[in-house]
Amino acid sequence: MNVSITGTGSFIPENRVRNESFLNQKFLNSDGSKFQQTNEIIIEKFKGITGIKERRYVKEDLNTSDIAFIASERAILDAGIDKENIDYIIFAHNFGDVPAGKSQGDTLPSLAARVKHLLKIKNPKCVAYDMLFGCPGWIEGVIQANAFIKSGIAKTCLIIGAETLSRIVDPYDRDSMIYADGAGAVILEESNNTHGIISHNSASFTYKEAYYLFYGKSYNKSEQEIKYIKMLGRKIYEFAVTHVPSAMAECLKESCFDIREVKKILIHQANEKMDEAIVSRFYALFNREVPKDIMPMTIDKLGNSSVATIPTLLDQILKGKVENHHLHTGDVIIFASVGAGMNVNAIVYKI
Known part of the structure; x- marks a missing residue:
């Protein structure tokens, strides 16, 4: 099943x-x-x-x-x-x-x-x-x-x-x-x-990384009563490009699919440069070049909506609303994300 x-x-x-x-x-x-x-x-x-x-x-x-x-x-x-x-x-x-x-x-x-x-x-x-x-x-x-x-x-x-x-x-x-x-x-x-979920992989890194994203005070020192979302951008970038590619690779190996069978990677829309680096390092683990149009992006128009980026991206593609990106029955895709915790995860899915 x-x-x-x-x-x-x-x-x-x-x-x-x-x-x-x-x-x-x-x-x-x-x-x-x-x-x-x-x-x-x-x-x-x-x-x-x-x-x-x-x-x-x-x-x-x-x-x-x-x-x-x-x-x-x-x-x-x-x-x-x-x-x-x-x-x-x-x-x-x-x-x-x-x-x-x-x-x-x-x-x-x-x-x-x-x-x-x-x-x-x-x-x-x-x-x-x-x-x-x-x-x-x-x-x-x-x-x-x-x-x-x-x-x-x-x-x-x-x-x-x-x-x-x-x-x-x-x-x-x-x-x-x-x-x-x-x-x-x-x-x-x-x-x-x-079809469906073939394999998955999750991990939480908290020993040093727990507070890379946190609730902190305003940068305006006269408005310190309210706390807001804050992040250590450089540390998050380095963490993501180090740990997400390996999580994706482990997940793909467990699925027994070949990397050449992957049609799309639906990655958390966090940062275009970071996402490109993650996918590039993922393919480098298999000594492969990144295929054209492998990674649909909506961040340019929708920004980073955290947990909503991947399910909205999936729905938009399936409904034909993401230009030059389509999914067909039998396609192998990868979902992957990284965020506060610090947590990473991935799913290999067959449409």
């Missing part, structure tokens, strides 16, 4: 925030000092490294659980299932519901419970819980659902990745330009064919 994705759905906010929107922003160094460079130069360098030209933010009347509900409804419709037959709802996020203009995350009740409530699922045997695993949370949720189904305790699972990062960024930190909002969801079901 294999486990397959039978439906996908996503919510991409309509509000486009282009890089030009940050031209009058007051960016500061971590010590509170001003940058010597102009915002024009800061933004141009930012685009060159991350590939981001614009990102999406949700409207003020929507929250993380709201957009997750919309993505979930679309995934359920796409799968053509009865929502009452869902055994598990696994919701990957990191900050809970953060209302517009507020700073405190709300996780009581869990966001998974909120989505189940919004879906109006009556079945108490549908178990809903949240997954806190950094940006790789959605993949880890899929891995857990796979285990539930293969063990026989579940037949159908809904796995969600959603975040509204625009509400927990320090406006004085230039890294704030990276983050975005979005939601993606999939239905996972048992399958009797050779």
Whole structure:
């Protein structure tokens, strides 16, 4: 028995925030000092490294659980299932519901419970819980659902990745330009064919790396009461290009597929240069050149929405909304992610 994705759905906010929107922003160094460079130069360098030209933010009347509900409804419709037959709802996020203009995350009740409530699922045997695993949370949720189904305790699972990062960024930190909002969801079901999840790999590095991403004070020393998402960018880059390629390689070897059979790599949309370096090092482990169009990217238009990047990317490709990228029955693909914890994971999947 294999486990397959039978439906996908996503919510991409309509509000486009282009890089030009940050031209009058007051960016500061971590010590509170001003940058010597102009915002024009800061933004141009930012685009060159991350590939981001614009990102999406949700409207003020929507929250993380709201957009997750919309993505979930679309995934359920796409799968053509009865929502009452869902055994598990696994919701990957990191900050809970953060209302517009507020700073405190709300996780009581869990966001998974909120989505189940919004879906109006009556079945108490549908178990809903949240997954806190950094940006790789959605993949880890899929891995857990796979285990539930293969063990026989579940037949159908809904796995969600959603975040509204625009509400927990320090406006004085230039890294704030990276983050975005979005939601993606999939239905996972048992399958009797050779398609679906073939192998997976996960790891948590916490001895030295636990606080590469953390909650910290504003770079504006006069506004120190509220904490925001912070990161040690250089350390994260070095960590990612070191550990993600090997995690992907181990996963591929376990699957018994040849690297030449891989059609697409759907990697967490964190940073264009970093993702390119990860994929390049992955292929170098097999003494291969990176194939053309192997890595679809949406970060240029959607930014980094953490746990939502991969499920939204998958849904967009399957719905024909990513130019020059398509998936066909029988294609072998790799999902891979890296993020706070520090965590890495990968899945080899056959469409």
